[in-house]
Amino acid sequence: MYEQIAFYLFSVLTIGLFLVTVLTKNILYAMTSLAGGMVFISGFFFLLEADFLGVVQLIVYVGAVMALYAFAMMFFDATRDIKENTTSNYLVFFLGGMIALMLVIIFIAPIMGDNIQSMYPPIEGAGNAQSVGLVLFTKYLVPFEVAALMLLVAMISGIILAGKKMDNSLTTQEDIIIEKEEIIK
Amino acid sequence: MSLEEFKNRNVGEQSYRMLDLEHTPETGLGKFGQVAKRTVKGELFVGLWVTLREMKNALFGGKMHTIKYPLEKLPISPRYRAIHDMLRLLESGHYRCIGCGLCEKICISDCIKMDTRYDENQRKEVSEYTINFGRCIFCGYCAEVCPELAIVHGGRYETASEQRASFSLFEDMLTPIDALKQQKEFDGFGAVSPNADENIKKTPLAY
Amino acid sequence: MDATVLPEVTSLGVVIKAIIILTIISAIAGFGTYIERKILAFMQRRLGPTHVGPFGLLQIAADGIKLFTQEDIIPQNANKLIFQIAPAITAATAFIALASVPVFPDFIIPEFIPILGGTFVPSIAADINVGILFVLGMMAAGLYGPLLAGMAQANKWGIIGSARTAIQFLSYEVVTGLSILAPIMLVGSLSLVDFNEYQAGEFTEWLIWQQPVAFVLFLIAGFAETNRTPFDLLEHEAEVISGYATEYSGMRWGMFFIGEYANMITVAILASVMFLGGYNDLGFIAGWFIIILKISFFFFLMLWVRASWPHIRPDQLMWLCWKVLMPLALVNILITAIVMMI
Numbered sequence: 001m002y003e004q005i006a007f008y009l010f011s012v013l014t015i016g017l018f019l020v021t022v023l024t025k026n027i028l029y030a031m032t033s034l035a036g037g038m039v040f041i042s043g044f045f046f047l048l049e050a051d052f053l054g055v056v057q058l059i060v061y062v063g064a065v066m067a068l069y070a071f072a073m074m075f076f077d078a079t080r081d082i083k084e085n086t087t088s089n090y091l092v093f094f095l096g097g098m099i100a101l102m103l104v105i106i107f108i109a110p111i112m113g114d115n116i117q118s119m120y121p122p123i124e125g126a127g128n129a130q131s132v133g134l135v136l137f138t139k140y141l142v143p144f145e146v147a148a149l150m151l152l153v154a155m156i157s158g159i160i161l162a163g164k165k166m167d168n169s170l171t172t173q174e175d176i177i178i179e180k181e182e183i184i185k
Numbered sequence: 186m187s188l189e190e191f192k193n194r195n196v197g198e199q200s201y202r203m204l205d206l207e208h209t210p211e212t213g214l215g216k217f218g219q220v221a222k223r224t225v226k227g228e229l230f231v232g233l234w235v236t237l238r239e240m241k242n243a244l245f246g247g248k249m250h251t252i253k254y255p256l257e258k259l260p261i262s263p264r265y266r267a268i269h270d271m272l273r274l275l276e277s278g279h280y281r282c283i284g285c286g287l288c289e290k291i292c293i294s295d296c297i298k299m300d301t302r303y304d305e306n307q308r309k310e311v312s313e314y315t316i317n318f319g320r321c322i323f324c325g326y327c328a329e330v331c332p333e334l335a336i337v338h339g340g341r342y343e344t345a346s347e348q349r350a351s352f353s354l355f356e357d358m359l360t361p362i363d364a365l366k367q368q369k370e371f372d373g374f375g376a377v378s379p380n381a382d383e384n385i386k387k388t389p390l391a392y
Numbered sequence: 393m394d395a396t397v398l399p400e401v402t403s404l405g406v407v408i409k410a411i412i413i414l415t416i417i418s419a420i421a422g423f424g425t426y427i428e429r430k431i432l433a434f435m436q437r438r439l440g441p442t443h444v445g446p447f448g449l450l451q452i453a454a455d456g457i458k459l460f461t462q463e464d465i466i467p468q469n470a471n472k473l474i475f476q477i478a479p480a481i482t483a484a485t486a487f488i489a490l491a492s493v494p495v496f497p498d499f500i501i502p503e504f505i506p507i508l509g510g511t512f513v514p515s516i517a518a519d520i521n522v523g524i525l526f527v528l529g530m531m532a533a534g535l536y537g538p539l540l541a542g543m544a545q546a547n548k549w550g551i552i553g554s555a556r557t558a559i560q561f562l563s564y565e566v567v568t569g570l571s572i573l574a575p576i577m578l579v580g581s582l583s584l585v586d587f588n589e590y591q592a593g594e595f596t597e598w599l600i601w602q603q604p605v606a607f608v609l610f611l612i613a614g615f616a617e618t619n620r621t622p623f624d625l626l627e628h629e630a631e632v633i634s635g636y637a638t639e640y641s642g643m644r645w646g647m648f649f650i651g652e653y654a655n656m657i658t659v660a661i662l663a664s665v666m667f668l669g670g671y672n673d674l675g676f677i678a679g680w681f682i683i684i685l686k687i688s689f690f691f692f693l694m695l696w697v698r699a700s701w702p703h704i705r706p707d708q709l710m711w712l713c714w715k716v717l718m719p720l721a722l723v724n725i726l727i728t729a730i731v732m733m734i
Contacts, residue, residue, distance in 0.1 A: 002403075028474045028544055035536055042529075046520075052582075055525040063532025063565060070539055071558045079471050079546045128521060129582055220716065229701065236435040236700040243437040251439040 010043040025081040035066045052128035261340050266323045270339035271359040281335035284309045288327035296320035314355035409517045413490050421653035422452045428695050435699035462642035474544035479644040482537025482651035489530035492523040493661045522582040535561035542636035553635025556625050563713040564616035570721035571609035574728040575599050588670035598669040605724045607667045614659040621698035660690035
């Protein structure tokens with residue numbers, strides 16, 4: 001009963017917020033509603049008793065990814081509407097809706113067709129984090145490690161890109177000399 | 186640092202202590218060493234201890250700095266230039282002002298207005314005397330120019346009032362007759378000389 | 393904890409608990425401003441608020457009246473909706489984070505109270521088994537308050553403040569997460585109750601003795617995430633006027649502060665439960681009392697540090713996070729893992 005109410009509430013809120021993200025012309029509205037939608041998606045995980053995933057959704061998407069978006073948005077004037085140059089709003093809306101519908105059908109069809117069973121049913125007695133860990137470090141060990149490696153590569157390249165000019169100080173050499181003389185005095 | 190030391194403005198005489206500033210390390214290893222040294226040294230805890238000590242002093246040592254102002258007041262210097270006082274003669278109790286008008290003349294912000302007339306004994310008396318404290322800049326010229334030490338600056342620094350006129354009348358500034366004993370005289374420029382009594386000669390009219 | 397089976401947690405009990413948390417923590421947050429003023433004043437040998445009520449205690453009420461009756465100004469070019477909801481995000485996330493930490497001891501409402509009688513009110517409102525991560529996640533979501541507030545107000549100080557928010561919170565989340573990873577590995581659980589039970593007994597069992605580095609790192613990162621003094625760059629008056637709160641007034645401004653104080657209490661509770669033995673009895677002192685003592689100590693520490701230490705520069709903030717704290721946390725995790733394996 002409560003779960004159904006919660007599910008419908010979360011669905012309506014999530015879809016509504018993501019619609020706002022797509023349809024609004026204001027960067028701030030888009031960003032806020034996207035972040036809000038991410039929070040409500042984590043609600044679904046909590047409803048499915050996948051607490052760990054729900055919290056990870058909160059930390060990663062809401063805390064990190066969206067904050068990075070927000071950081072990029074600071075280069076724009078967030079208080080003004082942006083001008084879009086789409087020629088036909090209805091066409092975009094129609095195509096977008098159709099693609100979404102198709103995706104839903106593709107994902108729903110197998111579930112409706114034959115009752116699929118979960119390949120790795122939750123282990124009795126093991127907590128949420130433990131079950132995720134067990135699957136990650138047995139069945140999906142290689143993809144997990146590859147993902148880790150990719151992230152490492154991304155991090156190192158990021159540091160190199162950002163660190164290229166780290167040795168060039170903004171203070172000129174003269175300033176440093178003057179500073180030293182003052183200290184010696 | 187004692188007060189005398191603090192007041193000594195002669196640069197070079199004080200015993201200043203040079204801080205032993207470290208040079209900024211150049212190499213990465215030097216920087217690392219500096220960070221490690223500062224981490225272990227516990228200088229941050231010295232800062233914490235200082236504030237805790239002050240809190241202890243304030244709460245239990247009775248070293249609270251706060252003056253609860255309207256209830257407690259700090260003594261102000263006798264040289265402070267606040268609202269003017271009109272002094273009285275110590276012997277007779279009559280006000281000292283002779284109505285010469287020098288203060289009115291010298292006032293650079295033109296805030297003193299006075300009027301005089303002859304009373305029934307053909308003595309000059311001050312009939313009107315006001316200082317406009319909206320204009321007064323408390324420069325002290327009036328007190329300096331006064332030949333009789335009649336107008337001086339007093340210590341009434343709480344100058345907020347509902348009306349400007351609250352301070353500015355002659356009667357308000359005049360020493361109350363019952364407070365004559367508290368009226369203070371100071372030595373120095375314009376004051377009665379220490380051997381004034383010896384210099385007094387009887388005027389010829391007395392013979 | 394004794395082995396008696398606790399009564400079943402009903403939804404009514406959780407609702408009552410939520411109301412208790414909301415009211416009492418809001419009140420404590422208000423009271424915290426009074427305590428902060430008093431302690432900062434004493435450390436500077438001043439008196440602090442004295443005139444409103446006995447010892448100035450009613451200053452909170454005076455502040456409340458002031459905040460509620462102050463004109464609620466929304467700047468002309470601001471994005472009004474976002475500007476209005478941003479303070480609510482700060483306050484809401486701070487209180488949601490409190491849902492999964494043990495706040496007060498559990499109790500049963502006496503039978504003589506008409507409707508609610510006999511309801512069991514749990515210590516933790518939502519006892520999920522990933523409590524620590526949930527708190528971290530909610531504090532991560534809490535960054536949207538200052539962020540959106542700064543971006544919505546069409547003010548350059550606000551933008552700088554929100555940029556600093558994003559940098560500071562993102563960076564120090566890394567340190568918080570990594571620093572508590574080592575204790576989590578030792579305990580083997582993400583639940584705060586398990587943490588509490590792991591440290592039951594003498595105070596030699598406390599995790600701070602096993603994980604001193606993690607404790608210090610968590611404390612530093614906690615200061616940064618609650619925007620307390622050595623790291624309060626988001627609203628540093630001397631640099632960015634008031635940062636994200638520049639254009640706010642009245643109760644909206646007050647909501648940021650309620651959120652900040654609630655966050656301080658959350659961090660204090662987390663540090664006490666995770667590192668300082670939680671709410672176990674210590675010798676003859678009862679558990680509920682010792683947890684209050686510990687939380688008060690951490691709250692006091694935050695004020696103490698504010699009175700003692702200067703701010704740091706933004707570049708020093710980043711330097712500290714990425715070049716000092718994060719490597720230290722990683723090394724700490726490595727050493728812990730090696731010791732555990734052996």
